[in-house]
Amino acid sequence: MSLSEELAATLSPESLVVAAGRPPRTRDEPVNPPLVLSSTYFGTGPLGDGDRGYGRYSNPTWDPFEEALGQLEGADLPGLLYASGLAAVSSALSLVPAQGVLVMPSHSYAGSVTMATELAAKGFLELRTVDIADTDAVLAALAPAGGRAASMLWLESPTNPMLGIADMRALTAAAHEAGAIVVTDNTFSTPLVQQPLSLGSDVVLHSVTKYLSGHSDVVLGALVTSDAGLRAALLHHRTIHGGIAGPFEAWLALRGLRTLALRIERSQASAQILAERLAGHPRVAAIRFPGLSSDPGHERAKAQMKGFGSILCIEVAPGRGHGGSLSGAAAADRMIRALHLWLPATSLGGVESLIERRRRHTAEPESVPDNLVRMSVGIENVEDLWADLEQALGTLDG
Numbered sequence: 001m002s003l004s005e006e007l008a009a010t011l012s013p014e015s016l017v018v019a020a021g022r023p024p025r026t027r028d029e030p031v032n033p034p035l036v037l038s039s040t041y042f043g044t045g046p047l048g049d050g051d052r053g054y055g056r057y058s059n060p061t062w063d064p065f066e067e068a069l070g071q072l073e074g075a076d077l078p079g080l081l082y083a084s085g086l087a088a089v090s091s092a093l094s095l096v097p098a099q100g101v102l103v104m105p106s107h108s109y110a111g112s113v114t115m116a117t118e119l120a121a122k123g124f125l126e127l128r129t130v131d132i133a134d135t136d137a138v139l140a141a142l143a144p145a146g147g148r149a150a151s152m153l154w155l156e157s158p159t160n161p162m163l164g165i166a167d168m169r170a171l172t173a174a175a176h177e178a179g180a181i182v183v184t185d186n187t188f189s190t191p192l193v194q195q196p197l198s199l200g201s202d203v204v205l206h207s208v209t210k211y212l213s214g215h216s217d218v219v220l221g222a223l224v225t226s227d228a229g230l231r232a233a234l235l236h237h238r239t240i241h242g243g244i245a246g247p248f249e250a251w252l253a254l255r256g257l258r259t260l261a262l263r264i265e266r267s268q269a270s271a272q273i274l275a276e277r278l279a280g281h282p283r284v285a286a287i288r289f290p291g292l293s294s295d296p297g298h299e300r301a302k303a304q305m306k307g308f309g310s311i312l313c314i315e316v317a318p319g320r321g322h323g324g325s326l327s328g329a330a331a332a333d334r335m336i337r338a339l340h341l342w343l344p345a346t347s348l349g350g351v352e353s354l355i356e357r358r359r360r361h362t363a364e365p366e367s368v369p370d371n372l373v374r375m376s377v378g379i380e381n382v383e384d385l386w387a388d389l390e391q392a393l394g395t396l397d398g
């Protein structure tokens, strides 16, 4: 690749997303990396470390994205691409030793909690779920109980979908003191908003499906670490368990990454405006967004994030409805069905604004209010987004 580690270290993230992962500057060679469709590579004799070998071991189309993501997270090593965010979660959880203790936010991404719960049910590990915003509770969970201290602290901040904010520096320091490694799911923030390695995390996880690729057209995951031993273990797990990325998805993800800085800048600014307006709307019973000074996570978010992300959650107030009374959940569903510009769909981090009542997922715990609506703010005109929300909330007064 043409971008040296030395130059990468001097560039701002806005430049890195454009410049990283390019081929060498050789006359008449393409400026973009090629899409390589091959399941195997020529070779004879013993397979060594530098060999590509076989399509499950490596693919040249993965390399530029892995290099770019490593540089964006401030890592000393390239990242690792996976077939999905959950394939990356599976690989990361493989770092917990047999019967080790995993401390995880109770409001982590539901798939991550489900995977950990199932591993615990089989006796492979012990799971301690905690309110990650409650530092004392996390410290207690890290400490030996029944003789066993934690082996891994899982961090997600802001959490999905409650947008709780963890005190990342305090928790990573405490985890290391207890002998645990720290994995941070940074999907909601991206390295442009939060850099978990610099906050003490050992491994960073992404659902590349979301902001990094940014167009709701691929499913991919990634892990990043500066620890060569951990990276080797993760790479081995990926190769042997087979959760590898398709080359076309990897190519699309790098193409999407090129505009990440612009997309984040726009969607964060719009989320702030929408949150402030929604906070004063009579049909909004509660709002969660760390960018609001009234939000319990505001000060912490300010201390460890660059901006506040572009996910916000509202609780829709019960309504009179059309001729009857509507529960908060029914009002939320009615409001979502009345939208024309916002897309009623799960997922987040795309150019299009997405909206969803989270409890439509049966895996979402009951501690998530049933009228809670998660909004992923896209890059449309903010006044158009607001007008659509206003008219949809207005239908609840009928």
Ligand SMILES: *Cc1c(COP(=O)(O)O)cnc(C)c1O
Pocket (backbone or CB within 6 Å): 084, 085, 086, 087, 109, 111, 112, 160, 185, 187, 188, 206, 207, 208, 209, 210, 219, 220, 221
């Ligand atoms: C979507 C998501 C995942 C899972 O990623 P997939 O690409 O859907 O497998 C994990 N963590 C967070 C925070 C997510 O939003």
